[in-house]
Amino acid sequence: MTSSLTVENLSVRFRLPGATVHAVSDASFAVRQGECLALVGESGCGKSVMAHALMGLLPGNATVTGSAWLRTGDAPPLDLIAAPERVLARTVRGRRIGLVPQSPAAHLTPVRTARAQLAEALRELGSPATADELAARAGLDPAQLDRYPHQLSGGMAQRVVNAIALAGDPWLIVADEPTSGLDRPLVDATMAELRRLADDGRAVLLITHDLRAAERVADHIAVMYASRVVSHAPAAEFFAGPRHPYAAGLLEALPSRSFTAIPGRPPELTDLPKGCAFRPRCARSTDACSESPEAGPVACHHPLEHHVAR
Amino acid sequence: MLRADGIAVSYGRQRVLRDADLTVAPGVVTGLAGPSGCGKSTLARVLALMLRPDGGRLTVDGTEVRRWRQRAARDLRTKVALIFQQPRLAVDPRLTLREIAEEPFHATGRPPGPAADLADEVGLTPELLVRRPHEVSDGQLQRACVARALALRPRYVICDEMTTMLDASTQAHLVARLEAYRTETGAGILAITHDDELLTRWTGPSEGPIVRMG
Numbered sequence: 421m422t423s424s425l426t427v428e429n430l431s432v433r434f435r436l437p438g439a440t441v442h443a444v445s446d447a448s449f450a451v452r453q454g455e456c457l458a459l460v461g462e463s464g465c466g467k468s469v470m471a472h473a474l475m476g477l478l479p480g481n482a483t484v485t486g487s488a489w490l491r492t493g494d495a496p497p498l499d500l501i502a503a504p505e506r507v508l509a510r511t512v513r514g515r516r517i518g519l520v521p522q523s524p525a526a527h528l529t530p531v532r533t534a535r536a537q538l539a540e541a542l543r544e545l546g547s548p549a550t551a552d553e554l555a556a557r558a559g560l561d562p563a564q565l566d567r568y569p570h571q572l573s574g575g576m577a578q579r580v581v582n583a584i585a586l587a588g589d590p591w592l593i594v595a596d597e598p599t600s601g602l603d604r605p606l607v608d609a610t611m612a613e614l615r616r617l618a619d620d621g622r623a624v625l626l627i628t629h630d631l632r633a634a635e636r637v638a639d640h641i642a643v644m645y646a647s648r649v650v651s652h653a654p655a656a657e658f659f660a661g662p663r664h665p666y667a668a669g670l671l672e673a674l675p676s677r678s679f680t681a682i683p684g685r686p687p688e689l690t691d692l693p694k695g696c697a698f699r700p701r702c703a704r705s706t707d708a709c710s711e712s713p714e715a716g717p718v719a720c721h722h723p724l725e726h727h728v729a730r
Numbered sequence: 731m732l733r734a735d736g737i738a739v740s741y742g743r744q745r746v747l748r749d750a751d752l753t754v755a756p757g758v759v760t761g762l763a764g765p766s767g768c769g770k771s772t773l774a775r776v777l778a779l780m781l782r783p784d785g786g787r788l789t790v791d792g793t794e795v796r797r798w799r800q801r802a803a804r805d806l807r808t809k810v811a812l813i814f815q816q817p818r819l820a821v822d823p824r825l826t827l828r829e830i831a832e833e834p835f836h837a838t839g840r841p842p843g844p845a846a847d848l849a850d851e852v853g854l855t856p857e858l859l860v861r862r863p864h865e866v867s868d869g870q871l872q873r874a875c876v877a878r879a880l881a882l883r884p885r886y887v888i889c890d891e892m893t894t895m896l897d898a899s900t901q902a903h904l905v906a907r908l909e910a911y912r913t914e915t916g917a918g919i920l921a922i923t924h925d926d927e928l929l930t931r932w933t934g935p936s937e938g939p940i941v942r943m944g
């Protein structure tokens with residue numbers, strides 16, 4: 421049976437003195453083996469909180485509602501939101517879900533070889549695999565494992581952290597801004613690696629602010645704005661013409677397109693407007709938009725015409 | 731002109747720059763491209779008088795720079811501003827966004843007048859100005875850094891991968907802000923990025939040159 425993650429009506433709130441942060445609101449999406457879903461949005465829209473919620477890594481002042489069903493082969497499905505920390509630590513993190521961190525360089529210990537770091541990850545998970553096998557899984561040449569991090573090119577360092585994420589042979593990879601601060605060739609190499617993992621039959625959830633990176637790897641694009649998933653579409657359809665006004669504005673802002681910013685600024689997550697959160701910035705808004713649009717593939721009362729890709 | 735001639739920089743035994751030349755002319759956007767590790771950021775710090783090179787000459791509008799960092803002549807130092815890739819590493823985490831944007835005034839003993847206007851121009855609200863870095867997003871923090879960089883009306887602004895961490899709309903907004911500043915004041919901009927699409931788009935309107943390193 422295909423393994424999958426199905427997130428349903430997930431909401432995350434943080435209580436602060438005198439305020440509540442609406443970090444994720446009523447988010448639903450799914451990702452299956454063999455697929456890559458990119459969750460795209462600007463910094464502070466809630467996308468990283470989503471990743472942390474799925475891994476059970478939120479701080480104590482967070483309240484999470486909704487569900488995130490992890491279906492691993494024929495094993496009984498597990499709701500990541502309801503599961504106790506003990507279960508997440510023993511059976512989920514590293515084993516079913518592998519996390520590719522933000523900065524490969526910061527995640528490798530400079531004074532130990534790649535091989536030593538892979539061996540340690542395997543030992544921690546009690547895995548019978550060898551560092552060589554793990555290297556092969558991540559597309560690394562075992563001969564390069566005896567190098568220290570500073571002797572690795574950026575692309576190789578990326579493969580080493582991928583290999584560490586793969587140590588417990590997880591079928592779902594969560595990559596949280598894996599290209600932050602990398603130059604374009606390295607971004608492309610990292611995306612190619614993630615694509616390879618998906619083509620190998622894993623599921624990849626890519627969290628990024630970089631639409632161009634997402635375009636290189638994703639089968640589906642979900643766009644988050646002010647804590648909500650406002651647009652969810654197959655990648656080809658999305659890049660041919662997003663139907664949600666915010667998604668369309670974000671794509672148009674790319675230097676290769678019109679390079680114009682969306683006017684205004686996103687609302688504070690502590691103070692979301694009533695109705696559609698994009699309303700103050702949206703050229704298409706009407707009175708109807710003072711009611712929240714229903715969550716769905718295009719959470720909007722007046723979606724744009726669908727441009728059909730040719 | 732902001733002009734670097736034959737700049738050499740080594741960290742310990744490692745030579746990072748050798749004989750680097752670069753000219754940033756007022757009024758245009760000069761692009762600087764190259765892979766990571768080619769020394770672009772090191773050159774940026776030399777141009778902003780923040781790093782003393784081991785060799786070579788730097789002149790700002792014809793005056794040769796002889797002292798660096800805090801010891802550099804104040805009128806030279808305030809002529810060049812630098813905006814970094816990672817705003818979190820470029821600010822004092824204890825300061826509010828308003829204090830960050832106004833830092834140059836305190837450092838030079840001038841009264842902070844237009845910083846509030848600047849903050850507004852870069853898209854920060856009064857509520858955001860009282861927050862500290864950990865309470866805002868990267869994009870909001872970078873806006874404060876842009877306000878800080880423009881506070882003393884520099885003749886040259888060096889943008890070192892200024893928008894790499896930011897979403898497309900925030901990137902377009904900050905680049906537009908710098909372009910408005912350039913057209914209004916005739917300042918010279920050095921746009922350092924490995925992103926060719928951004929580079930062509932940004933240098934294009936001013937027909938500035940693109941220099942490649944590494």
Ligand code: SF4
Pocket residue numbers: 664665666696697698699700702703704705706709713719720721722723
């Ligand atoms: S619901 Fe209304 S305000 Fe919101 S994006 Fe759609 S048209 Fe714009």
